[in-house]
Amino acid sequence: MSISQISAPISRRQALRRFAALGVGLxxxxxxxxxxxxxxxxxAATSAPAAAPTTAPAAAPTSAPPKxxxxxxxxxxxxxxxxxxxxxxAPTTAAAAKQYSLSFANVLxxxxxxxxxxxxxxxxxxVAGFKFKxxxxxxxxxxxxxxxxxxxxxxxxxILEYNGVxxxxxxxxxxxxDAKIPFIAINVPVPGGVWFNxxxxxxxxxxxxxVVPMAKAKGWTGADxxxxxxxxxxxxxxxxxxxxxxxxxxxKLLGLPEVQPSDITALTTTIGSNGLQVDGKGxxxxxxxxxxxxxxxxxxxxxxxxxSINDDxxxxxxxxxxxxxxxxxxxxxxxxxxxxxxxxxxxxxxxVAEGSVFATHWGEYLMAMATAIxxxxxxPPLTKSPQxxxxxxNVGKYYDAEGKVTLLPPLVAExxxxxxxxxxQKFKNVEGLS
Amino acid sequence: MTDAPVALGxxxxxxxxxxxxxxxxxxxxxxxxxxxxxxxxxxxxxxxFAFATPNFLTYSNTLNILSNVTVIGLVAGGQVLTIISGGxxxxxxxxxxxxxxxxxxxxxxxxxxxxxxLAVLAVxxxxxxxxxxxxxxLGINPLITTLGTLSITTGLAYTLSRGVTIPFRNPAAGxxxxxxxxxxxxxxxxxxxxxxxxxxxxxxxxxGRMLYAIGGNRDASRLAGLRVDLLTVLVYMLCSMMAAFAGxxxxxxxxxxxxxxxxxxxLSSIAAVILGGASLTGGVGGVPGTLIxxxxxxxxxxxxxxxxxxxxxxxxxxxxxxxxAVGFGRLRAVLSxxxx
Numbered sequence: 001m002s003i004s005q006i007s008a009p010i011s012r013r014q015a016l017r018r019f020a021a022l023g024v025g026l027x028x029x030x031x032x033x034x035x036x037x038x039x040x041x042x043x044a045a046t047s048a049p050a051a052a053p054t055t056a057p058a059a060a061p062t063s064a065p066p067k068x069x070x071x072x073x074x075x076x077x078x079x080x081x082x083x084x085x086x087x088x089x090a091p092t093t094a095a096a097a098k099q100y101s102l103s104f105a106n107v108l109x110x111x112x113x114x115x116x117x118x119x120x121x122x123x124x125x126x127v128a129g130f131k132f133k134x135x136x137x138x139x140x141x142x143x144x145x146x147x148x149x150x151x152x153x154x155x156x157x158x159i160l161e162y163n164g165v166x167x168x169x170x171x172x173x174x175x176x177x178d179a180k181i182p183f184i185a186i187n188v189p190v191p192g193g194v195w196f197n198x199x200x201x202x203x204x205x206x207x208x209x210x211v212v213p214m215a216k217a218k219g220w221t222g223a224d225x226x227x228x229x230x231x232x233x234x235x236x237x238x239x240x241x242x243x244x245x246x247x248x249x250x251x252k253l254l255g256l257p258e259v260q261p262s263d264i265t266a267l268t269t270t271i272g273s274n275g276l277q278v279d280g281k282g283x284x285x286x287x288x289x290x291x292x293x294x295x296x297x298x299x300x301x302x303x304x305x306x307x308s309i310n311d312d313x314x315x316x317x318x319x320x321x322x323x324x325x326x327x328x329x330x331x332x333x334x335x336x337x338x339x340x341x342x343x344x345x346x347x348x349x350x351x352v353a354e355g356s357v358f359a360t361h362w363g364e365y366l367m368a369m370a371t372a373i374x375x376x377x378x379x380p381p382l383t384k385s386p387q388x389x390x391x392x393x394n395v396g397k398y399y400d401a402e403g404k405v406t407l408l409p410p411l412v413a414e415x416x417x418x419x420x421x422x423x424x425q426k427f428k429n430v431e432g433l434s
Numbered sequence: 435m436t437d438a439p440v441a442l443g444x445x446x447x448x449x450x451x452x453x454x455x456x457x458x459x460x461x462x463x464x465x466x467x468x469x470x471x472x473x474x475x476x477x478x479x480x481x482x483f484a485f486a487t488p489n490f491l492t493y494s495n496t497l498n499i500l501s502n503v504t505v506i507g508l509v510a511g512g513q514v515l516t517i518i519s520g521g522x523x524x525x526x527x528x529x530x531x532x533x534x535x536x537x538x539x540x541x542x543x544x545x546x547x548x549x550x551x552l553a554v555l556a557v558x559x560x561x562x563x564x565x566x567x568x569x570x571x572l573g574i575n576p577l578i579t580t581l582g583t584l585s586i587t588t589g590l591a592y593t594l595s596r597g598v599t600i601p602f603r604n605p606a607a608g609x610x611x612x613x614x615x616x617x618x619x620x621x622x623x624x625x626x627x628x629x630x631x632x633x634x635x636x637x638x639x640x641x642g643r644m645l646y647a648i649g650g651n652r653d654a655s656r657l658a659g660l661r662v663d664l665l666t667v668l669v670y671m672l673c674s675m676m677a678a679f680a681g682x683x684x685x686x687x688x689x690x691x692x693x694x695x696x697x698x699x700x701l702s703s704i705a706a707v708i709l710g711g712a713s714l715t716g717g718v719g720g721v722p723g724t725l726i727x728x729x730x731x732x733x734x735x736x737x738x739x740x741x742x743x744x745x746x747x748x749x750x751x752x753x754x755x756x757x758x759a760v761g762f763g764r765l766r767a768v769l770s771x772x773x774x
Binding site for chain 1: 494495498502592596687696719740
């Protein structure tokens with residue numbers, strides 16, 4: 001194109017023609033795009049979520065029976081247990097008579113954990129016979145609010161809300177309450193919703209109860225061991241309870257000076273003389289970078305216990321440790337039950353425990369909860385997710401060699417009411433349920 | 435660094451040579467001032483952290499810093515070419531994860547490391563080609579163009595990886611990270627080599643001079659007979675290829691490909707390039723300054739981590755230090771009489 005063509009003004013007729021073309025073209029392009037666009041929003045261009053659901057107390061043989069505790073980051077409702085009376089009603093009949101519709105907003109459609117969670121819920125909805133729509137909150141408050149409005153427009157019978165921004169809970173509650181649609185809050189509590197979650201505090205505690213004796217059996221002591229925990233600061237207090245209570249319990253078991261949970265906040269970086277907290281933001285790369293930096297402050301011969309809020313973070317931290325050739329002096333525990341982490345548990349001698357929340361199968365429990373709620377059952381304040389801390393000798397019981405779940409742990413007091421719905425029995429994979 | 439105007443064909447040969455030499459001397463002086471400004475600031479940072487934390491000035495931490503800055507350094511090495519030519523490339527934040535995921539998938543499929551790296555570079559080149567053609571042929575602003583391709587490449591990375599982290603099945607694929615020379619990983623050496631090549635290209639080749647000319651005045655360059663569109667396309671291709679290679683490096687570091695890596699590559703690389711003395715309007719900048727800019731960013735991050743500054747405060751401190759660094763450079767420019 002020559003300079004004279006660039007600078008020549010266009011005539012009125014040419015301008016009108018171009019405007020008309022735009023006016024015709026834009027609606028055509030928009031409708032084509034709308035027809036092609038999938039219902040679920042595109043994966044987010046963001047880093048892996050820090051709001052990872054972390055594991056629950058172990059149902060593994062070595063651990064104590066799970067406590068019915070529910071630690072909520074905003075309010076702390078004590079989990080009153082066993083709504084067994086309510087659970088004796090037969091919601092399945094009512095739910096089965098009509099095909100109910102569900103809408104589900106996932107916290108994020110990227111990162112292994114959340115993709116698998118979302119897919120699992122969608123599959124479970126099909127098996128359970130629900131109509132289903134899926135949305136992506138993209139770990140973003142305004143997006144979650146917008147999705148909530150879109151969901152209520154469809155008037156589903158129940159909403160599954162997985163929102164990663166805890167502070168907008170009231171706004172979400174208002175939208176759902178105004179539309180008079182019951183909802184289940186997944187992992188992160190939303191006021192007014194029935195809460196489905198693991199208990200991060202217990203996961204951290206139980207993991208420490210497994211890891212520290214192993215360290216002591218190797219001759220490690222409080223004098224020569226540093227605990228490195230990788231938080232995800234933006235995930236909120238509840239999610240980070242796992243690393244917080246891991247540190248608290250480890251300090252107790254190793255004979256270190258007492259550490260209170262309140263001593264470990266998002267701004268904490270050193271915990272006494274034996275603890276370090278870095279912020280991996282829940283991602284592989286950031287955790288790798290932060291642990292690499294932190295290793296510069298840990299003397300070479302020192303033993304290390306490594307733990308984090310999700311598998312991506314632990315893997316990133318582990319990679320930093322192995323790159324620094326400090327593997328033999330490190331014990332790692334993972335959290336999330338990802339395929340990569342399960343492989344580490346099976347093959348890596350230093351990776352001794354893996355908390356699993358069986359996120360891929362949360363859908364079954366959520367469908368059972370939905371059936372119960374729509375059938376008139378009043379669930380407890382917290383319905384516990386399936387969870388177990390896996391060890392090398394029991395990982396095969398729950399997962400096959402390819403990392404697929406073969407068995408879910410048995411129901412506990414906080415989710416026993418789901419048995420009466422008959423939904424879990426359709427999946428034929430819950431231990432003790434036929 | 436800008437070319438001094440030379441009215442060719444109107445002077446005696448000896449005068450022409452003298453004019454060119456004078457122009458080169460002036461460029462060298464200006465470049466030296468730029469590097470001196472940010473370089474002095476970097477020395478101050480080093481001194482500060484050396485006193486603030488005992489673990490800073492150690493050999494292993496020096497290797498650690500070099501290792502930390504390599505990924506952003508590679509991206510910045512490509513970004514500086516684009517910025518000098520008058521554009522910029524935001525799509526690098528998508529090309530890095532796309533490169534990482536592609537490399538992981540290829541090596542897991544049995545492709546040997548070197549061909550896999552070449553394939554990833556080809557993917558990067560393709561993205562750069564698209565960027566360049568859209569900017570030159572369709573006349574769309576680089577901001578919008580590369581914002582669009584950022585979204586596309588990021589989406590592709592997530593699509594290819596299905597949103598999950600892809601661990602290397604063959605640990606040998608992490609050779610860039612696992613092999614070392616004197617403690618330096620191969621990827622650090624590769625970064626050094628790429629920097630030398632970029633420096634030589636900008637400083638000693640006609641191609642480099644043409645980039646400065648385009649960045650200085652695009653229309654005048656076109657009128658002078660430079661193939662501006664072709665050069666622009668080539669620059670975007672080089673930039674994307676560097677970003678793709680950075681993706682290979684980060685996946686080698688992590689022994690996994692993930693679509694979540696490199697999310698801040700665009701802004702960090704642009705910040706490093708601007709810190710190093712380049713101008714967003716083009717025609718100014720160079721590799722040495724960019725390298726120092728990269729080191730400033732990486733050293734600040736490392737130093738604050740060693741001082742165990744909480745992550746939230748680190749973000750605030752980083753922003754303050756960046757403004758100080760740019761202000762320092764600006765002060766130098768004012769004192770030297772450079773009003774641009």
